Amino acid sequence: MKGKELWANFSKGLIIENPILVLALSLCPALAVTTSVETSLAMGLCVTFVMTLNNWVVSLVRNFVNPKVRAPIYITSIATIVTVVELLLRAFSPVLYKALGIYLSLIVVFAIILARAEVFASKNTPLPSFVDGFGMGCGFTLAMVLIGGIREVFGNGTILGYTVLPSSYQPALIFILAPGAFILIGYLVAAFKMLTEYLEQRGEAA
Template identity: 65%
Template structure:
């Protein structure tokens, strides 16, 4: 049980896709202008990466290693198409807001990386937990960025007015440049906490 928790938790904390590995930053810059968009993208990626890890793990002994990458991409594209159809049918406004970035999930480095590095070498349950952890880490990061950008960029949170009429929102926070600056600070803060934690652990060992 401890080993399974370690597999799951590393994607949320130790190997967070955005704040630690700095992967799939394109959607973090483009669709995090609001919490709703960020959450939708995060959950979509969570579903795709978890499902793809399961499929890759199940077929790992069948797929020829020489063609594994195009096969994995086909798996991912199929799952992403399913997500697109669901969003278009039941959540058309969110589907339109995400636009082309939803289709770009197919080429997100983190999804193919987990299939190649982990799911292709492990059984179904560990592979699912690995995908779930990475997906949760991605979602938490996206929502955190989206919440800060929406709050500072419009004075609202989830569409509800938080700051009064006195608040003069800086336009840069709803632009990709603002997201780039914010992500840089958040990555720096994450590394700072990781370094301090490592020092405390080393001090405890001594």
């Protein structure tokens, strides 16, 4: 596969098919763990690792899996990788492990991971599947950090724990609450919709 095709597989997950802001998949963590950049980035990196590795594994075994039992096989693969991630975080970063809480275990049922396994990895060779999973994971992480950064700045007046707004600023606590996250995600989805339409029109014009 040519480098240009691999780049197309990777880059589509950043904007055109962004898992959260375009496909509207796995919104649960986007609401629950994006109160700060730190937890947003941690969840994004965990999902990226799981999705990338799972896509690669699914692609490797796709010819040996009976189509009737492919979903349980894929979920077993995801659950195994998530368990490894949980054990590593628990051993090396217990504070972060505690901050992510139950949502770390729920990565197993994130729709975007199973969707990429079914739609792409089960139909393609290991390298493009790996790149697709990594690109989608990066797009997921980008969206999570964007949401988390805005919520932390306007909800706490900080970024990564450092004060970035004047002491006179009164934090808008709605950004820390679920309703604020819903509103913010709605605006970001609209913004990404405009951006994707612009990129599509530019591509057609070219």
